[in-house]
Amino acid sequence: MADVNRGKRPLSPFMIGPYYRPQLTSITSILTRITGNALIVAALLIVWWLLAAATSAEYFAVADGVLRSWFGKLVLFGSIWAVWYHFLAGLRHLYYDSGRGLDIPTAEKLGWGVIFGSVILTLFTVTIL
Incomplete structure (x- = not known):
């Protein structure tokens, strides 16, 4: 049977704007991929x-x-900063893989923890060296 609503629905969840509101968990996940590639450079x-x-x-x-x-x-x-962010995000994903922290409030706290933790550890690293 033909899908009659095909032209009226969004094509991708990454269509930021009227169809998709970015969430902290999605932004931190995308940023993990970006920092991994930036570390290669x-x-x-x-x-x-x-x-x-x-x-x-x-x-x-x-x-x-x-x-x-x-x-x-x-x-x-x-x-x-990218090393610390990528490291902390990897720890967060290991925690997710154990089946814990998947509820929205905990996932958002972990996301903010990765962001603030990476900034604090970066400033600590720069001041020590």
């Missing part, structure tokens, strides 16, 4: 810096200049 930048150190002094000066610039410092600071 940061790792490539650090590998480039290490390879430049092994290549020549001139090439290392270029790579070191990029890493010590405001842009490089911003990327490294963001990487520290």
Whole structure:
């Protein structure tokens, strides 16, 4: 039988706007994926810096200049936050996998815990180092 309402319903739950209101759990889940991919980019930048150190002094000066610039410092600071966020989100998902914390109030508390925890741990890491 043909679906007569096909054109009147939303196509995807990710259609933010009139069809879907973003929730904290969905935003933190999407942010977990983004931080994982961003960490790959940061790792490539650090590998480039290490390879430049092994290549020549001139090439290392270029790579070191990029890493010590405001842009490089911003990327490294963001990487520290991304590591902590990704780690805490992974712990949250392990907790979910055990079948606990799946009710909405607990899931939202865990989401806020991941956000605030990652910020606090990032600031702690930056001030210690």
